[in-house]
Amino acid sequence: MSGIQQKMLLLSGIVLMAMSAIWTVLTYFNQQTQEQYNQILQRYLRMNDVSNLSGQTVALLNDYMLAPDEGKLIAFHRAKERLLQARNGLEDLRTPENDITLTNYMNMIDSLSETADSVILFIKQMNMEQSNKRFDETARISKYLSETTLDLMNIDLNTYDEFYRSMIEKSSALKQLGFFILGLSTLLLLLMAYWLSVSITRPIMKLTHAARELSRGRFDQRIEIESNDEISFLAKTFDRMRININNLISEIQHNAQLESELKENKLRLQESQLRSLQSQINPHFLFNTLDTLSKKAYLEGAEETSDLIASVANLLRYNLKRLDRSVTLREEIDVMMRYLEIQKARFTERLQFEIVVDEALLHIRIPSLTLQPIIENAVIHAVEPMEEGGTIRFRVHGDEERVHVEIADNGAGMSESVIRRILEEHAEVEPEGHSTGIGFSNVVRRLRLFYGEEDIIDIRSEQGQGTTVILRLPRHGGMKHDTQAADRG
């Protein structure tokens, strides 16, 4: 990961490297030129040295001639020694161009020294005429030396002419190069700085944009940043945060929905409790009255009426007592039979009932008041509106896992939408007029809750052919909580 810091370090590193490289090269080059220049300058200095030394030697010789003494002689010899030393150094200055002149030059110095020596000799011999003559010669040689020095310098100037010109040319080129490099590196630096700043600020701008979107409540836009520095890390984290918030919000919405449903259920529960309370207003009074009516009818010889009234009383009692607990299938069938007896008294021949029951299956547990509302539904829809009456077939059979309870009628049938609404437990489809006040949807809900399965009930219907309701009850299972259910009998 190349972080912003690394990018900046890299940039400064590159700049530093480039600058120092340029500096090194230019300095090296300058130094080289300087050295060469110095070398050449040294040549002139050495030549000039020789010329000066010869003049000095002659001057000292002259001094000595005017008034000979040891000190001056020593000074002269010292000067002469230095001249000869300088002469020996001249060998280094030899080039093809100055070959002859340089040899001449060096020989001239020898001549100068020899002639000067002979001057000293003649002075010591007191031969003034000869010594003066020789001194004149010495002075002339010194003059020639100066002239030849100029010649040598001239030759050198010609020899190095090209060198000087190219050096001047190069140094001006070097100066130009310096300016060009300065300009170039300035522009490059500008460009690089721009790129760097863009590479930093562009992701930040994107991030800012994304943050603004987020603050406006749009959580569904992905945040994508294609760089590999801290900003992209920030962006990824930000994106994850967005996703989390998104999830949280949908969760909250879900919860809120659940809560509202719960509230609704609570309300409904309260309502039903109220209703059951209402229906319990004075059940004992009602039962006692019905009992009295049943005895009275029996005493008056109307046995059938007495039975009927007893059935009604039992049914009512069952209804009021057992809503919250499970019972065996057998008990349910008993209650159902009582209800049918009452209805049979009402519809007489119009109501035909067929029942086939596998006795071995009647011990399974089932929520109370599940069969009666279904039968009641069948009676209401398949028998009541039909002038010729209807047939209700009740069958209990089973396989390894399940007990199948079928209630079939031959009425007008139900429409597809009604079936769907019943299975989706829509309470409003309940028609009024049920004796128990418990509708089909209520039965479906209670069955599903009791067994913890959705696929517990099936309704098949064909228009004009009748309706079959099939309960598929598991042999084992069912609610455990029925033991806790309060007996509100």
Place this chain on the structure above:
Amino acid sequence: MRKLLIWLLMAGIAVLLYFTLITAYRVFSSDLPVPVQKEVHSDRYRIVLISQDLDTPFWSEVERGALEVVDQYGVSLEVRGSFGRNERDFLNNLEIAIVSKVDGIIVQGLDTESFIQLTKLRATRYGIPIITIANDVPANESLRRTYVGSDHREAGRMIARQLLSDMGTAGKVILIASDHGEHFQRERLEGILEVLDQQAGMQVELVTSAETREQIARTVNEVLNREPSTRAYIAVADAFAGVIAQEIGKRYRVEDFFIYSFDSSPEMLTLLKQRKIDALLAQSPADMGRESVRLMVEWLEGKHLPLDPKGYFTDIRIVKAEQAQ
């Protein structure tokens, strides 16, 4: 806007990069041409050729001839000289050569006391051989090794003979010489007189003049005034013939006169072609250069010992007007 700026920046960088590379190439492409210490022939013989007439065509020829053979013999030759006959410079050059302890000096002979002193005393002290060239000095006085150049006495004879054959054996001839009286002039005069004196009918008059053009012209005019009938002139000194022809031309038809010269410079050749002068003596300066170097080298190498003190003469010949066409 920002895009545009970026593009401008890029363009600037490209342009600057171009110039930077160009300049860098200029700076770094070639090293400075420092003259390298090549092989130096410091062990070669150093021979100096000294003249005081380096500006004349004659001496250019001598120089050319000498330089031609330098490589052949493997010696280095230095030509020193002054222009326009400056005796002082000439002697200084000679002295410089002597104190430079060159291996050999080839010098234009100068018939003066200082020259003789210098060659005799100084050069001998340093043990430097001297060969005179073109103009000789008396051998016994200067201690020169030898002389290379024209035989001036013979040259005088040849001109005199040419005069006789052109003009006949009777008449008067004016010899105009330089008042320097150099050795070679004396030789020429002697050669001329040697021939002419044999002819009883020949009258000879010697006139001398300083070497400036005005002086020569004045002298010629004097002679013309005094000797209007004389038709023959011999310019013994080199530069004189031109002035003589010019001055005569102001009064007479130059073609009628017999004018002779020892000078073979282009000026003289032009006059010869115009038939303003009748014949001149051509020397072989290039040969002198070549020969002198050869002799010097052979002497230095000990191959040619001793050198003939009489001298080694180079070819001379008469060039007549007809031949110059």
